[in-house]
Amino acid sequence: MAVEVGVELCFPHLNTSCLKPGSLWFSLLLTSTLSPTSFFTVSLNLLVIISISHFRQLYTPTNILLLSLAITDLLIGLVSMPVELIQRTSCWYFGDVVCLLAIFSPLFLTSVSIGNILLISIDRYVAICDPLRYSSRVTHRRASVCVCLCWLCSVLYICLYLKDTLSQPGRFSTCDGECTFQIDLAMGTVDVVLSFIIPFAAIIVLYIRVFIVAASQARAMRSHVTAVNLQLSLAIPVKKSELKAARTLGILVMIFLICFLPSFYFSIAGEDLGYTPFGAFVIFVFYLNSCVNPLIYAMFYPWFRKAVRLIVTLQILQPGSREANVL
Numbered sequence: 001m002a003v004e005v006g007v008e009l010c011f012p013h014l015n016t017s018c019l020k021p022g023s024l025w026f027s028l029l030l031t032s033t034l035s036p037t038s039f040f041t042v043s044l045n046l047l048v049i050i051s052i053s054h055f056r057q058l059y060t061p062t063n064i065l066l067l068s069l070a071i072t073d074l075l076i077g078l079v080s081m082p083v084e085l086i087q088r089t090s091c092w093y094f095g096d097v098v099c100l101l102a103i104f105s106p107l108f109l110t111s112v113s114i115g116n117i118l119l120i121s122i123d124r125y126v127a128i129c130d131p132l133r134y135s136s137r138v139t140h141r142r143a144s145v146c147v148c149l150c151w152l153c154s155v156l157y158i159c160l161y162l163k164d165t166l167s168q169p170g171r172f173s174t175c176d177g178e179c180t181f182q183i184d185l186a187m188g189t190v191d192v193v194l195s196f197i198i199p200f201a202a203i204i205v206l207y208i209r210v211f212i213v214a215a216s217q218a219r220a221m222r223s224h225v226t227a228v229n230l231q232l233s234l235a236i237p238v239k240k241s242e243l244k245a246a247r248t249l250g251i252l253v254m255i256f257l258i259c260f261l262p263s264f265y266f267s268i269a270g271e272d273l274g275y276t277p278f279g280a281f282v283i284f285v286f287y288l289n290s291c292v293n294p295l296i297y298a299m300f301y302p303w304f305r306k307a308v309r310l311i312v313t314l315q316i317l318q319p320g321s322r323e324a325n326v327l
Contacts, residue, residue: 010091010177018177020091026280027089033284034085037291041077044294045070051307054316055326058303061143062123066297068147069116072109073290080106081287088283091177096170099179103165108158111195113290115150117256118199119143121206124250128210161191196264200257207250214247248300252293259289303327 011017048070052058083102086092092099123143127134159166165181172182183191263286297304306326310316315324 010093010175014176016176018091018175020177021088026277029277030085030088030280030283033280034081034287037284037287038077038081038085041081041287041291042074044291045074045077047308047311048294048297048304049074050311050316051304051326054311054322055307055324056322057325057327058307059140061138061140062120062127064140064143064147065116065120065123068150069113069120069293072112072116073293076106076109076113076287076290080109084283084287087179092179093177094179096173099173100165100169102179103181104158104162107161108154111154111158112151113256114195114199114260115154116147117253118203119146119150121203121210121253124210125206128213157194161187203253203257207253211250248296251300252296255292255296256289259285259292262286 008020009017010020049067052063052067052070083106087102094102123138126138130137161183162181165172172180262282266282294304303326310321310324310326315321
């Protein structure tokens with residue numbers, strides 16, 4: 001194989017070697033953004049996981065969904081971001097089996113994230129639009145079952161999505177030092193519908209309905225007209241805490257959509273992000289969502305700030321700390 005002067009190969013002693021990907025500036029830019037993002041994503045989501053798992057007061061159906069999302073985000077920071085960094089800035093030296101895991105993990109965790117956000121949207125929809133039956137319809141057991149089904153369905157779906165790659169790892173590599181996969185047009189179209197159009201449309205519709213109901217509740221609570229008060233006395237008002245939770249989780253969902261849309265656009269268009277500053281920016285924004293979620297909790301949830309204070313001061317090691325009042 002003829003190689004241009006100055007071009008570096010992944011394996012200089014092999015004629016079938018790939019060229020080293022990317023450029024120096026692209027590598028520096030992606031490394032300088034993804035490395036600290038990965039660190040903070042793991043650290044902050046670990047605080048969320050410890051908080052919800054340790055303190056009994058925080059073990060609610062909604063927080064079970066947030067716990068699942070935090071575990072997913074932690075794994076994205078621990079696995080997906082480093083893998084993305086390696087694949088985008090250097091050659092692949094770890095073999096076909098590890099390459100298969102590197103391909104599977106980010107797709108699987110992204111699918112779980114979308115499922116978690118959809119479950120959170122459904123939870124807020126029931127809490128705001130059907131408050132009378134919320135406690136009976138959304139229980140710890142049902143929330144746990146839904147989370148387990150979300151993870152299981154994601155595994156099965158990604159196995160089906162990568163069936164060709166799973167049956168023969170490395171079949172789509174054109175040279176040594178490459179870790180890639182290909183999806184046929186039919187499967188790609190189905191994936192766009194199932195992973196993007198349907199869940200994102202459902203999330204948007206649910207939250208539109210949630211905020212319509214929340215807005216009507218807010219107007220009714222501000223009204224001092226006697227007739228309206230009589231009507232409200234016959235209705236079941238939504239708790240103020242539920243409205244606040246809906247607003248907070250609505251911000252979380254909105255940021256999720258903003259972070260995921262650019263990447264999904266390029267996926268739908270079938271365009272490669274390339275080794276450009278803009279490509280590095282889109283990758284960074286996609287993964288930034290996993291780091292931002294705990295910051296949203298810190299800004300809007302007093303219980304998270306109290307729990308973090310107890311964790312960092314090691315008070316959770318004291319006997320009976322599970323029963324501490326953090327609400």
